[in-house]
Amino acid sequence: MNRISAWGMLIAIIMVAVLAPAAGAAPADYGRVVINNASQKAGLAPVVFDHWVHRAKYTCRLCHVDIGFGMKAGADVITAADNGKGLYCGVCHNGKPVFAACSADKSDVKRCERCHSQGKSVRPAVDFAAVTAKLPKDKFGNGVNWEKAAEDGSIKLIDYIEGVSIKKPAQTVQKDFTIKPKSAGMAEIVFSHKKHSLWNGCEVCHPEIFKQGSTKYSMDDIKAKKFCGVCHGTVAFPQEDCSRCHSKPVK
Ligand code: HEC
Ligand code: HEC
Ligand code: HEC
Numbered sequence: 001m002n003r004i005s006a007w008g009m010l011i012a013i014i015m016v017a018v019l020a021p022a023a024g025a026a027p028a029d030y031g032r033v034v035i036n037n038a039s040q041k042a043g044l045a046p047v048v049f050d051h052w053v054h055r056a057k058y059t060c061r062l063c064h065v066d067i068g069f070g071m072k073a074g075a076d077v078i079t080a081a082d083n084g085k086g087l088y089c090g091v092c093h094n095g096k097p098v099f100a101a102c103s104a105d106k107s108d109v110k111r112c113e114r115c116h117s118q119g120k121s122v123r124p125a126v127d128f129a130a131v132t133a134k135l136p137k138d139k140f141g142n143g144v145n146w147e148k149a150a151e152d153g154s155i156k157l158i159d160y161i162e163g164v165s166i167k168k169p170a171q172t173v174q175k176d177f178t179i180k181p182k183s184a185g186m187a188e189i190v191f192s193h194k195k196h197s198l199w200n201g202c203e204v205c206h207p208e209i210f211k212q213g214s215t216k217y218s219m220d221d222i223k224a225k226k227f228c229g230v231c232h233g234t235v236a237f238p239q240e241d242c243s244r245c246h247s248k249p250v251k
């Protein structure tokens with residue numbers, strides 16, 4: 001091993017050690033968001049939203065652009081009335097066919113507790129093990145290789161909801177590219193615009209997460225949940241999976 005790749009290895013070992021505690025989440029809990037701006041104040045349990053249930057059916061873009069959910073837990077002020085009017089969760093959770101979200105009547109406790117579930121022992125109707133058993137496996141995150149699942153058709157992603165999404169001319173997908181890491185010895189990062197656009201369209205990333213063409217960032221920024229780290233480490237495969245990003249070995 002030459003000196004440069006020995007440095008690469010050393011840095012890799014340190015980074016794995018630093019990132020390791022984040023690996024603690026159980027596969028079913030990875031991508032979980034707890035929403036509690038208003039629930040407890042209203043005498044209800046906080047809302048538990050699992051990404052795996054939803055990303056098995058819908059693109060990120062549909063929720064984060066068309067419906068407009070923010071990409072941070074607690075970012076939105078979601079009221080029971082808005083949900084009841086068919087906004088936010090109520091876009092889909094309106095009783096036709098998915099169980100309805102909030103209403104003024106608190107007597108339907110069973111329904112309320114399907115979402116207002118933190119700390120309650122509710123048995124979810126959609127079982128994590130049953131759903132993921134049929135999907136291609138991965139080592140990290142939900143234990144599911146979501147990219148393969150979308151590719152091989154084991155999940156079919158909905159990207160349009162009538163009356164909510166706006167039909168737009170498709171944008172030309174940009175070329176895939178590689179990023180050269182600042183440390184010698186680390187493999188280059190391969191970024192696929194094509195694969196990312198399938199889930200995220202363009203607007204999830206541009207202009208908010210990446211200004212086109214000039215963004216400079218480091219692995220520390222990513223660990224701090226910025227840039228690639230907005231999604232990788234929260235919902236998309238986590239940062240422990242070094243070689244999935246650093247995939248092009250240096251010659
Ligand atoms: C069914 C709708 C829906 C889908 C589909 C969806 N999200 Fe989310 N996402 C949400 C909601 C709701 C929140 C919480 C927002 C809030 O609390 O205001 C959220 C939060 C997030 C966060 C912040 C997480 C955190 O821990 O702070 C990230 C990152 C995110 N989503 C990325 C994604 C990615 C990537 C995808 C696609 C693989 C995706 N989302 C698919 C609804 C969705
Ligand atoms: C784009 C449509 C869509 C949006 C928006 C959406 N959901 Fe869902 N949700 C679904 C569908 C469809 C299912 C049923 C999935 C299945 O049967 O596999 C589901 C299932 C669930 C479940 C699982 C229930 C169980 O008992 O297993 C919970 C909890 C949930 N959603 C909460 C939420 C919350 C909270 C929000 C808003 C923050 C939300 N959802 C927004 C479509 C949506
Ligand atoms: C599909 C998921 C879902 C279901 C089912 C649901 N809620 Fe909610 N509800 C939410 C979300 C998300 C919020 C926002 C949470 C927060 O910020 O704390 C919320 C917030 C609330 C709030 C506080 C905000 C306000 O406007 O005062 C009340 C009250 C409420 N829900 C009542 C109910 C009742 C009663 C039921 C049962 C009949 C119910 N909800 C069922 C998702 C749901």
Ligand code: HEC
Nearest residue numbers: 171172173174196197200201202205210211212213214215
């Ligand atoms: C997952 C995030 C993500 C998505 C989704 C995405 N991009 Fe990008 N895009 C990037 C990154 C990262 C760069 C590199 C430049 C940077 O770091 O600022 C980039 C660069 C670009 C550039 C500048 C290219 C150059 O050579 O300077 C254009 C134009 C662009 N994207 C257009 C698009 C379009 C059009 C879509 C949708 C079809 C899209 N992007 C989807 C992350 C994304």
Ligand code: HEC
Nearest residue numbers: 146147191192195199200204227228230231236237244245
């Ligand atoms: C807006 C959310 C988001 C951002 C930002 C993002 N990704 Fe991803 N990425 C995803 C999702 C969703 C997938 C699908 C696989 C999954 O969820 O695990 C994915 C898949 C990938 C893959 C596997 C597919 C492939 O190309 O072979 C790589 C590698 C990757 N991302 C690298 C990056 C890098 C590098 C950056 C930053 C320049 C980045 N991503 C930024 C959401 C994102």
Ligand code: HEC
Nearest residue numbers: 011012015016181182183218219220228232239241242245
């Ligand atoms: C989601 C994609 C992704 C994953 C996963 C990932 N990296 Fe990175 N890494 C990047 C990007 C993008 C850069 C920025 C390239 C640059 O230096 O401009 C980077 C840069 C680096 C650098 C160069 C120095 C620096 O801080 O910028 C090192 C060293 C590094 N990564 C190590 C690792 C190790 C070790 C792991 C696994 C524990 C890892 N990376 C996982 C995307 C990723």
